[in-house]
Amino acid sequence: MFSKFIGGVEKTKKDEVIDLSTLVWGIKNNPEKDKILEIRDLRKNNVLDKHGNKLFKIEKKKLSIITTNAVVNRRSLKEAGDFEQNFICPSGFIYFDLDFEDINDTPAFKTNFTPRCEAAGHS
Numbered sequence: 001m002f003s004k005f006i007g008g009v010e011k012t013k014k015d016e017v018i019d020l021s022t023l024v025w026g027i028k029n030n031p032e033k034d035k036i037l038e039i040r041d042l043r044k045n046n047v048l049d050k051h052g053n054k055l056f057k058i059e060k061k062k063l064s065i066i067t068t069n070a071v072v073n074r075r076s077l078k079e080a081g082d083f084e085q086n087f088i089c090p091s092g093f094i095y096f097d098l099d100f101e102d103i104n105d106t107p108a109f110k111t112n113f114t115p116r117c118e119a120a121g122h123s
Contacts, residue, residue: 001071002091008062012074020093023066032063039063068093 002023003014018026030036042056049055067075071088 001089003067003070003072003075003088004064005066005075006064009065010061012076014067014071014073014075017071018066023068026066035059035063067091 001017001019004016004018005011005013006015039056039059042059043054047055049058068091070090072086073088074082074086076082076086
């Protein structure tokens with residue numbers, strides 16, 4: 001199980017809890033795919049906002065996120081007691097954030113990832 005936060009990193013309270021099949025479906029059929037492609041294009045072309053900030057970083061913060069390591073009520077560990085109050089349980093998975101130098105390698109990685117999930121009975 002995983003916590004899903006819709007609306008970006010500023011959103012700290014979870015919107016829903018999803019299971020592995022839903023996570024895999026979201027990876028394969030991401031409803032924010034067009035936004036992600038725009039962000040990749042901004043990154044590739046090094047587009048800056050009027051203040052000189054990299055625009056892809058600003059837009060990336062607006063994407064929904066999933067806590068793949070744990071189910072939590074809130075993504076917050078700033079204050080004493082936050083862990084005890086917000087942590088529900090571990091997801092049971094280890095998450096690897098794989099960034100590719102060439103962003104065009106990402107679709108190939110997803111293609112290689114997909115058959116393993118389907119072989120496990122998830123679609």
